[in-house]
Amino acid sequence: MNHDRRSQRTRQAITDALIELMVDQTYNTITVQEIIDRANVGRSTFYSHYADKDALLSSVFEQFGKELELTSTRAYQLLPIRELFEHVAENHRQFKAFLWGSGTDFLFRAVHGHLDIHFEKRLQEKLGEEKPPVLVKMVAHHITGVLMTLIQWWLDEKKPFTPEEMDTYFHQLVVPGVEQMFGIRL
Amino acid sequence: MNHDRRSQRTRQAITDALIELMVDQTYNTITVQEIIDRANVGRSTFYSHYADKDALLSSVFEQFGKELELTSTRAYQLLPIRELFEHVAENHRQFKAFLWGSGTDFLFRAVHGHLDIHFEKRLQEKLGEEKPPVLVKMVAHHITGVLMTLIQWWLDEKKPFTPEEMDTYFHQLVVPGVEQMFGIRL
DNA sequence: TTCAAATCTGAACACTTTGTTCAATATCGA
DNA sequence: TCGATATTGAACAAAGTGTTCAGATTTGAA
Incomplete structure (x- = not known):
C-alpha cells in the first residue's frame, strides 16, 4: 500500500535534473521538456508532482x-x-x-x-x-x-x-x- | 531626415510601460502583449526597437x-x-x-x-x-x-x-x- | 507467485506566447 | 506639398504550457 518510495525517487530525479540544468542555464530559459528529458520522466508524471x-x-x-x-x-x-x-x-x-x-x-x-x-x-x-x-x-x-x-x-x-x-x-x-x-x- | 524624437518617444513609452507593470507583477510573468498594450504601440514597433x-x-x-x-x-x-x-x-x-x-x-x-x-x-x-x-x-x-x-x-x-x-x-x-x-x- | 493499488507513460489536445514579415498608413522636417 | 522614416496590425510558423486518458509498469502484501 505504500508506494511512496517510488514517488520519492521520481521527485528526486526531477529535482536533480533542474539543479543540473541550472548550472549552465538560467532558470527562465529552462523548459519543462528539458527537465523531464534529463530526469527520464514522463510529461504527465512531472505535472502530477508539480503544478x-x-x-x-x-x-x-x-x-x-x-x-x-x-x-x-x-x-x-x-x-x-x-x-x-x-x-x-x-x-x-x-x-x-x-x-x-x-x-x-x-x-x-x-x-x-x-x-x-x-x-x-x-x-x-x-x-x-x-x-x-x-x-x-x-x-x-x-x-x-x-x-x-x-x-x-x-x-x-x-x-x-x-x-x-x-x-x-x-x-x-x-x-x-x-x-x-x-x-x-x- | 531626423525623426529621432518620434522613436525616442516610442521607446520611452515602452520603457515606462514595463516599469509600471513591474510595480504589480514579476518580470517573468509580464508578456510582450501587455507591454505594447499599455504603451499603445504596435507589436512590430516593439520588435523594431528591442530584440x-x-x-x-x-x-x-x-x-x-x-x-x-x-x-x-x-x-x-x-x-x-x-x-x-x-x-x-x-x-x-x-x-x-x-x-x-x-x-x-x-x-x-x-x-x-x-x-x-x-x-x-x-x-x-x-x-x-x-x-x-x-x-x-x-x-x-x-x-x-x-x-x-x-x-x-x-x-x-x-x-x-x-x-x-x-x-x-x-x-x-x-x-x-x-x-x-x-x-x-x- | 499472484494480484490489486499506486504510479508512471506518452501521445494528443487546446491554448498562449513569441518573434517575423509585409503591405498599408501616419508623421515629420524641409 | 513631398519624400523619408516610423508605426501599424494582421497573419504566420514555431515553441512551450498544462491537461487528459487509456494502457503499461512497479510495488508490497497475501
Missing part, C-alpha cells in the same frame, strides 16, 4: 533551506559561520546553480526570511528590550545580507579563502559595526 | 544606472549616502519595481559591477598598495552589498527612517568593520 516549473523551484528551495537549517541550528555564537562556509563548499555545485541560474531573488528572499529571524532573536537576547524593534530588525537584515553577499562573492571568485578565513573576515566586518551601533559587546 | 523582452530590461537598467551614476559621481567621502537615499526616495516607484518585480539579480549584478569598482578605488587610495588586492576587492564588494541590502530593506519597510538616519546607520555599520579589517582610519 508548475515555479512550484518545482519552490520545493527545491524548501529542501535546500532545511539542509541549511541543519547546519545553522547548532548555533553557539552569532552563527557557526565556518561550518556554514564548509557546507557551501561541499555543495558547491548546488549553490552555484542557485546563485547564478535561479534568480538570486528567490533564494535571497527565502534565506533572508529564515536568517533574519535567527539573528533578530540573538540580538534581542543580547540587548534586552531597550532598543527600537525596527532598528534591531534592520541590523538583523544587515547581518544576513553581509553573509549572503560574502557567500556569493566567495563562490564567484572560486573560493580564494578557506572557510576559517571567511569566518574571521565575516566577524571582523560585522561585529564592530553592530557593537558601535548598539553600544554593546557581542 | 527581446530581455533587451528591453537591459536597456532600462542601463538608463537607470546612468541616473545613479549622476548621483554618485559627486562623491567626497566613501559615497554620498544621504543623497543616494534621497534619490531612491524620489524614484521610489522605479526602485520598488526593480527590487520586487525584476529579479533583483539583474539589478544587483549590474549595480555591484559599478559600485564595487568605485569602492575599490576609494579603498586603494586610503590603503596604498600594501594590502592583498583580493581582500580589497572583497571588502569593496561587501560595502556595495550592505548598501544594496539596506536600500532594499528600507523600501520594503516603507522608509521607517530618514535619508540622514540611513546615512548614519550605514556608516556606523560599515566603517568600524573596515577599519578593524585593515587597521586604518577611514
